[in-house]
Every structure is written in C-alpha cells, then in structure tokens.
Amino acid sequence: MSIDWITVIAQIANFLVLVWLLKRFLYRPILDGIDAREAEITRRMTEAGEAEKKAQAAEAEFRQQIKQLASDQDAVVTQALRESEDQRDSLMAETRAKLAQEQQDWYKHLERERQKFTAQLQRAGEETLLELTRKALRDLADESLEEAIVRHVSARLRPIASELTDAAGDSKEAVATTRDTLPAAAQALMQADIKNLLPGINLRFETDPQQAPGLVLRVGGAQVAWTVDSYTEEFDALLNERMAAGASGRIQPAGT
Amino acid sequence: MQLTPDDIVVFTLAGWKINATIVNTWIVMALLVGVSMLVTRNLRADVPPNRWRTALEVIVKMIQGQIEEVARSSARHVMYFSGTLFLFIALSNLMLVIPGFSPPTSSLSTTVALALSVLVAVPVFGIATGGVGSYLKTFVQPSVIMLPFNIIGEFSRGISLAIRLYGNIMSGAVIAAILLTVAPFFFPVVMDLLGLLTGMIQAYIFAMLATVYISSATAEPDPSLPKHEDKP
Numbered sequence: 001m002s003i004d005w006i007t008v009i010a011q012i013a014n015f016l017v018l019v020w021l022l023k024r025f026l027y028r029p030i031l032d033g034i035d036a037r038e039a040e041i042t043r044r045m046t047e048a049g050e051a052e053k054k055a056q057a058a059e060a061e062f063r064q065q066i067k068q069l070a071s072d073q074d075a076v077v078t079q080a081l082r083e084s085e086d087q088r089d090s091l092m093a094e095t096r097a098k099l100a101q102e103q104q105d106w107y108k109h110l111e112r113e114r115q116k117f118t119a120q121l122q123r124a125g126e127e128t129l130l131e132l133t134r135k136a137l138r139d140l141a142d143e144s145l146e147e148a149i150v151r152h153v154s155a156r157l158r159p160i161a162s163e164l165t166d167a168a169g170d171s172k173e174a175v176a177t178t179r180d181t182l183p184a185a186a187q188a189l190m191q192a193d194i195k196n197l198l199p200g201i202n203l204r205f206e207t208d209p210q211q212a213p214g215l216v217l218r219v220g221g222a223q224v225a226w227t228v229d230s231y232t233e234e235f236d237a238l239l240n241e242r243m244a245a246g247a248s249g250r251i252q253p254a255g256t
Numbered sequence: 257m258q259l260t261p262d263d264i265v266v267f268t269l270a271g272w273k274i275n276a277t278i279v280n281t282w283i284v285m286a287l288l289v290g291v292s293m294l295v296t297r298n299l300r301a302d303v304p305p306n307r308w309r310t311a312l313e314v315i316v317k318m319i320q321g322q323i324e325e326v327a328r329s330s331a332r333h334v335m336y337f338s339g340t341l342f343l344f345i346a347l348s349n350l351m352l353v354i355p356g357f358s359p360p361t362s363s364l365s366t367t368v369a370l371a372l373s374v375l376v377a378v379p380v381f382g383i384a385t386g387g388v389g390s391y392l393k394t395f396v397q398p399s400v401i402m403l404p405f406n407i408i409g410e411f412s413r414g415i416s417l418a419i420r421l422y423g424n425i426m427s428g429a430v431i432a433a434i435l436l437t438v439a440p441f442f443f444p445v446v447m448d449l450l451g452l453l454t455g456m457i458q459a460y461i462f463a464m465l466a467t468v469y470i471s472s473a474t475a476e477p478d479p480s481l482p483k484h485e486d487k488p
Contacts, residue, residue, distance in 0.1 A: 004262045004365045007277050011360070011369030014281045019340045021289045027336055029296035030316045033305075 118236065125235050126228045130213050146178075146186035149215050152226050154193035157217070160224070161197045167222035168201060174219045177206045182215075261358035262365050277363040284348050284360060315343075319463075326464060327471035333384075334470055337377055341370065342463035349455020353448050359455075371417040374466045378410070382473030391473065413469055417462060 134145040141148075157164065168174070176182070176190055187205060194203045201219065214227030261276035268274065295308045305313065319339040327334055348359040360366045382391035395406040435443035 002260070002262070002364070003368055004275070004277075006272075007262050007275060007363065007365035008369045008372065010278050011281060011363075011366045012373055014278070014285060015340070015344065015370060015373055018285045018288065018344060019336055021285070022292060022340050022343065023336045025289055025296055026292035026312065027316060027332070027339065029292075029299050030309075030313055031320075031332070033296070033299045033309075034313060034317070037305075 118239070121239070122232050122236060126213055126232050129228055129231060129235075144183065144186065146183050146215075147189055149226055150182075150186050150190045150193065153215050153217055153224055154190070154197065156224055156226070157193070157197050160222075164219045164222050164224070165198060165201075168198070168220040171220045172201055174198065174201045174203050174217060175206055176203060177208050177211060177216045177218070179207065179209060179211045179213050181205070181207055260363050260365075261360070262363050264358070276358055277360050277366055280348075280351075280358060281360040281366065283357075284344060284351065288343055288347060319343075322464065323467050326467045327474075331474070334381065334467060334474075337381075337470070338463045338467040341374075341466055342459050345370070345462055346456055346459035349459060350452060352451045352455060361455075361458075367417075367419075370462070371415065374417055374469060375411070375413070377466070378413075378469045378473045381470045385474040394473065413465075417465060420458070420461070 130145065137143050137145055137148055174194060182190070182205060190205075191203055194201060198219065212227040212229045212232075214225065214229070216223060216225040216227065261280065264276035265273045266276055266279045292312070295312050299309070316339070319342060320335055323335050323338055345361055348361045351357050352359050352362075379391055382394070395403050395410075397406075431447060435447060
C-alpha cells in the first residue's frame with residue numbers, strides 16, 4: 001500500500017475537471033431545466049387560472065344574457081300575442097264588415113234581379129194579357145182590341161165631356177198617345193167620338209214606345225186613359241202575395 | 257498479486273508514466289460527461305422530458321435532496337462538489353463488475369486525492385461563505401484551548417475519509433482475489449454483489465461526510481449556544 005503523489009495530483013486535477021464538466025453539462029442544465037419547467041408550469045397555471053377567471057366571468061355574463069333574453073322573450077311573446085289578438089280582432093271586424101257589405105250588395109243585387117225579373121214578368125204579362133184579350137175579343141165578339149179600347153175611353157169621356165171642354169181652355173187640340181200606331185179603323189172611330197163629344201177639338205195621334213199598351217187622351221190639363229198598368233199592378237200584387245206565401249205558391253184564404 | 261492499479265503503467269506520455277488509475281479515471285469521467293452531454297443537449301422548457309433526462313433529473317434531485325437534508329441549505333456549489341464525489345465514486349465502484357477493470361477508487365492515491373480535495377474544500381467553502389476571520393474563528397471554538405484539537409480533527413477527517421474509502425474498496429478486491437483462488441466459480445459472484453452494495457454505500461457515505469464537513473464550516477453559528485467572549 002503506497003501513495004503515488006503524482007497520481008494523487010493527477011487525480012485531484014481530474015476530479016476538479018470532472019466537477020467543472022459535470023457542473024457544465026449535468027447539474028446546471030438539469031437544474032436550470034427543472035427551474036425553467038417549474039417556471040413554465042407556474043406561468044401556465046397562472047394563465048390557466050386567469051383563463052378560468054375569464055371563463056367564469058364570461059359564463060356569468062352569458063348566463064345574465066340568457067336571463068335577459070328569456071325576460072325579453074317573454075315580453076316579446078306577450079307583445080306578439082297582444083298584437084296578434086289585435087290583428088285578429090281587426091281582421092274579424094274587417095271580415096264581418098266585408099261580409100255585411102257583401103251581404104248587403106247581394107241583397108241589393110237580389111232586389112235588382114227581382115225587380116228586373118218582375119219588370120220582365122210584368123212586360124211579358126202585359127203582352128200576354130193584351131194578346132189573350134185581343135184573341136178573346138176577336139173570338140168572342142169579332143172585334144179588335146184597339147177599337148174596344150177606343151170605345152171604352154169614349155164611354156169614359158161622355159160623362160166628363162163638359163169638364164174636359166173647360167179643361168181644354170184655349171187649346172183646341174187633343175192628343176191620343178199609344179205605344180203602337182192605332183189601326184185606321186180605330187183612329188176613325190176615335191175621331192168620330194171626339195167630334196161628337198168635344199166639338200171644335202182636333203184630335204192628333206202620337207206614339208210613345210215607353211208607354212204601356214193602351215190609350216191616353218190628353219185634353220189641355222186633363223187626361224183620360226186606359227192602359228194595362230192597372231191590370232198589371234193587380235197582377236204584381238197577386239204575384240208578390242204568392243211569392244211571399246212561400247214555395248207552395250198558394251194563397252191562404254182569409255180567416256183560416 | 258496486484259493490489260493497486262497505480263503500479264500498472266498503461267503508456268508513457270512525454271516521460272510521464274500514465275498508470276491504470278488515471279486511465280480508468282478518464283474512462284469514468286468520459287462516461288459521466290458523455291452521458292450528461294448526450295442527455296442534456298437541446299433542453300427546452302416547453303418540451304416534455306424523455307426517459308433519459310427524467311432519470312438524470314431523478315438522480316440530480318435525489319442528490320440535491322440529500323444535501324439539503326444534511327446542509328439545510330440549497331447552495332449549488334456544495335452540490336456540484338459532493339454530487340460529483342458521489343457520482344464518481346459510485347460509478348467507479350459499479351464498474352468493479354467489469355472484468356479486467358480496476359476501479360480508480362481501489363487506488364489509495366485516488367482516495368487520498370479525493371480526501372485532500374475535501375480537506376481543501378472545507379476551508380475554501382467556509383472562507384467563501386463567511387470570510388477568513390469567521391472561518392479561523394471556528395478553530396478556537398468553544399475556547400482557545402481547543403485550537404490544536406480542532407486542527408488535528410480537521411486533518412484526521414481527511415485521512416479517515418481516504419483510508420475508509422480505500423479500505424472498503426481495496427478490501428473487497430483483495431477478498432475477492434483470495435476467494436477466487438479457493439472457489440473460482442461461486443465466490444466471485446457473491447463478492448461482486450457485495451462489492452456493488454458496499455461500493456454504493458461508500459459513495460453515499462463519502463459524499464455525505466464531505467457535505468457534513470463543508471456544511472459545518474459554512475453553517476452560521478447557532479444563536480442558542482452561549483457566545484464565547486475573550487476577556488482582557
């Protein structure tokens with residue numbers, strides 16, 4: 001067992017070099033790395049904590065916004081319901097008014113149609129009445145309708161001849177108006193009757209397509225006439241009475 | 257029988273005989289530094305450590321923890337010194353199992369060198385920490401009468417360190433060599449296992465004793481103890 005002092009010195013030098021080398025390549029990098037990693041972890045933990053705080057704040061804000069939105073939503077729904085109810089009422093009122101107007105228009109239209117139909121029916125009734133009367137007169141009395149009308153008017157003139165003369169005044173003309181031109185025989189008969197009943201009065205014949213079938217004699221301000229209007233008015237009254245009676249068209253006897 | 261690798265001359269450099277102790281020390285140093293360089297290159301804080309780096313971190317943190325337990329301070333310089341002592345001795349002793357390899361610690365010159373290093377390191381750390389006056393004052397503590405005993409104790413610490421380490425490693429090698437001649441197929445394995453155990457224990461003890469000596473020199477005086485005052 002001996003000590004080689006040269007080796008001792010060399011080993012001391014080796015050891016010091018090893019201390020420096022390990023310090024340079026082991027301890028310092030490892031410990032600095034650990035410190036840096038700890039610092040990094042601390043930094044990340046801090047950042048994570050801050051991020052968590054931010055997230056919590058954002059969550060609270062988000063919840064507040066949701067709450068606010070829910071509140072707003074209720075108000076909006078209430079408002080929308082109110083508006084929809086108002087709109088529904090308005091539309092219903094408008095529809096009712098429109099319906100009433102249409103109903104009224106329909107009634108008017110129905111009334112017009114009824115009047116039109118009645119007028120047509122009246123006209124047709126007049127024509128039919130005249131034709132039937134003319135045919136009946138020809139078949140039964142071998143007489144024309146126009147001549148019968150002339151004789152009827154003349155018969156009505158006879159009791160009031162003096163009054164008609166007064167009514168004529170200064171006017172020396174009588175006007176006989178018909179819808180169609182009177183036949184020559186009827187005109188001659190009318191001329192003769194006027195000449196006998198109202199001497200000095202000239203008779204003039206006119207036609208008026210708007211006038212009802214018949215004869216209207218105007219002397220000054222007086223007028224004597226026979227038209228089918230009186231008959232058609234009765235016919236209308238009967239017809240309306242039947243229409244009002246219902247679908248059966250039967251007139252209930254009075255007292256039943 | 258070769259008791260120390262100092263006697264084995266590997267080569268001669270400029271007239272200097274380079275023996276196996278020095279060469280094997282260089283091999284141990286190369287292993288330690290090489291592994292450290294390989295593992296600690298390209299270290300980045302944001303990259304997770306690999307298993308090699310984790311292993312080194314465990315070793316370094318273990319050394320640091322042990323030193324902090326003894327020294328109750330985290331002075332890095334103490335760790336550089338004591339940690340290097342531990343790693344060097346431990347690796348040297350572990351390489352005892354390599355056939356034909358004589359651990360540098362089985363040389364009394366190496367253990368003396370390490371003990372001298374500790375012997376010098378103690379006052380150096382003490383002076384670096386508290387100054388020359390504070391360090392010299394420790395030799396007259398608790399009284400001036402203790403000065404020669406403190407000086408003797410200071411030197412005996414180094415000698416005991418050197419002899420202890422050398423004796424343990426060398427005795428293991430010697431016993432193994434003797435038993436090898438008696439039972440060459442069984443005892444070497446057992447002795448190698450025992451050598452690994454005692455080698456690690458010795459590395460730990462040597463490093464811890466060095467740390468204790470250094471920390472006792474660098475520790476601040478306990479305020480609870482009575483303060484000695486020189487009276488005129």
